Amino acid sequence: MNVPVLPWQKHVRDDGWLAELVSMKYKYTPFTGIHSYVVSVSPGRSRANHYPEKKEEWIALAAGTAALHLVDIKTGVRESRVLDTRSEDLDWFIFPLSLRTR
Known part of the structure; x- marks a missing residue:
């Protein structure tokens, strides 16, 4: 079978990792003007502020649960949501x- 495996760059940090799925820099993605990422966040860590x-x-x-702590930078109003x-x-x-994450 001719099924390609596409090597994608993964950016690793101590709080998890991020990979850009859809971008104009990859020749395999059929979209333009769209950026799509997959992000892994280590338990108890934050990718915020x-x-x-x-x-x-x-x-x-x-997978899992995430608490989003949000601040509207124009009004200062704060809100939390759980996914x-x-x-x-x-x-x-x-x-x-x-809207800013904190």
């Missing part, structure tokens, strides 16, 4: 440009 400046970020969990893959539905969370 940033906000998207140029694009929305969409988050859905593949859990054991829920009946697969919840997606969309970060608008002004």
